[in-house]
Amino acid sequence: MRSVALIALVLLAIPAPALAHDIPDSAVVQAFLKPEGDRLRFLIRVPLEAMADIEVPRRGQGYIDLANADAALRAAAIVWIGRQVAIYEEGTRLAEPVLMAVQVSLPSDLSFREYETAHAHVTGTRLADDVDLYWEQAFLDASFEYPIASDQSRFAINPGLRTLAQRVTLSLRLLTPDGGDRAFQLHDDPGLVQLDPRWHQAAGRFVTSGFAHILDGTDHLLFLLCLVIPLRRMRTLVAVVTSFTAAHSVTLIASAYGVAPDALWFPPLVETLIAASIVYMALENIVAANVMHRWVITFAFGLVHGFGFSFALRDTLQFAGSHLLTSLLAFNVGVEAGQLLVLLLVVPVLNLLFRHVVAERTGTIVLSAIVAHTAWHWMTERGAQLLLFPAPALDAAFLLAAVRWTMGLVIAGGVIWIARILWPSGFRWTRETL
């Protein structure tokens, strides 16, 4: 009873979390969510220094007075976590949770690597009173429980931990009753996160993401502009852009399934090739090359751009839930939609420009030169990064890898060739529309 009164007193004295104290530069928070029957257990570990409004009893040089810290720690858990974290069951926010246990932990404690050890730790024996633990170096561990309708429900979370530090990283794992283990890494204020999204929720999120990414990607947009300048018939363009989308879908999906090389030099190589693809397209426009087979080169460059998209997607695939392929396809749909929107805006402007301001040929050369100039700088800057890595040794292992890649390309070429023979109508546009 006495401790309840103490907590109440502390709670009254503590304001809601605000940006009033010295905010740490960064805070890493670890958490587990586990629905079991009619309750949802929430284990969380937060650096105590991120809760600086809490006056933890101290002794000596600033060591936590562990014998007398319990009330302050429980208050900190309620104010900084229990009241901030919003959890939803089937779209309805759950009531404030019950705090089941709270602990102070050493910075070297590793029990939060797994749910079982974390739970045993939080509910286990507390540190001895005479441990000299400087208060800012401790973790606060807490166990909360939420009453729920069913452990089969779909849950969502809005962490609300933004005020802990300048940069907040939440490593969250959802452990489902069927043994599933889904990991999330959320940064700062991620908003409402569906922990087990339905396919349409995941698809919606990734369509939006793909749409935003293409509109935000200057290099992809410049590549698109290069395609547009000499080919402004919408039907033609749709075919070429679709070729681009099909190609980047292949490498994007392949990357998501771990096929892409996991090497330090690979991202700079891809970024350099993306810049080179823009330079090539722009130069091709200037020299008025035959653009009849542009869909082929667009397909090839699309493969490279797909790897580029995969770097952007790397951190967001956690939101796909169990719908990885759907989400990847949805991302591509978003990209395609973004590209078509750009075409709808740019093509009429170019038509007007070439009709009323500058002759088409001159305009094509000037615009392409500007694009080539910009992309050339990107290419040299990114190439400089790439050149920090050495050229691979031309040994047997390298040749073996090269032969295997060549075999893959030959097989892919063979499949396309057979498809063209078997379904000539499906490939007629490549000859007729360009």
Next chain:
Amino acid sequence: MTKKHLLVAGTFVVLLGALAVTESVLNQRVDAQEAGGTVRAPRFEVDPLWPKPLPNNWILGQAIGVWADEQDLVWIVHRGSATLADTEKALELKNGECCAAAPPVLAFDAAGNLVRSWGGPGQGYDWPSANHGIFVDHLGSVWIGGNGPGDSHLVKFTKDGKFLQQFGRPDARRGPPNAQGQPTYVGGSNDQQNFGRIAKIFVDPKANEAFLADGYLNKRVAVVDGASGKMKRYWGAYGNKPDDTPVPAYDPAAPPAQQFRNPVHCAMLSLDGLLYVCDRNSDRLQVFKPDGTFVREVFITRGTKASGSVWDVAFSRDPQQQYLYVTDGMNNRVYVLRRDTLEVLTSFGTGGRQPGQFFGVHSIASDSKGNLYTTETWEGKRLQKFVYRGIASVPRRHQGVVWPRS
């Protein structure tokens, strides 16, 4: 199916067949090469882009300590301005814009960003005149030793640089001035209160005992209580009672010395309770139980003279700590040893200033992902990261520079 189709199909089959044969031949050759001159061991690649540039035109002096804490923050300690030439610290001297010594204690996150910087003299404690070695214990406290002339103590701080404790007092080993009037310092390897230029510290979280490589003046391993600093036990080479009588210069052909030479440069405790001690200038690593019982020793690159070949030790981060990593600042390489046999499996690094090369590679630490971090003294003055690429076939002897490849 036309004639042309048949021709293309035939070409396709022949091409694929030729590639398959080539693939098979190359595969056999690669297997044969791997079976001959290679060994299964941890493989590393230098990360040439880590860490990121320091802010404020800061520059490192001799970097003589590194540790990766439980949150994988990488801590280093360096000697700062005292080890910078005037041409390196024009900003400090107000001669130009580049550069000024960074604070002695720096911490970097996994992305290579500088996230903490502090250290140096202050009120209430005696900052070592030449700080040396850094360790972050299970309570998050940062321990720092020193090998300056009068450094016979260590200091302990919080992670953001608030002073916590000091064990020992400076100048405890100071003797009478010599004929030129210069102070002299004598070893005190049986001193219960003070130390003799501590090179490195390791705190055993289970017993809260600090193992001190003591050091550059003393010739012992000292074990003190982590909370009070009270001496618990100490010993010399082979577990002998330490003796400060000068040991002759190292001769690889002579019988091994029965005492440590200076400096005793590392003391690292494994999870299974074996203490690895670097007798740097004797080219040897001695293994003890935590109570000082001698277990075994191994010599590495035994012909190395002057500053020796066994500088610092880190453990691989698998539960069994199957591998040991040993830095050698004279030969500028890192050795990879099997911990159970102490056999050197391979080594990497060469002398030089490019990524993956070393100039006086001094200290080493491993993070939770198995990545390695090294610091360099003398004119090396830098921190490098080597990304762990798993257990793989690597050249049995020396790998040279481990550039990024795949």
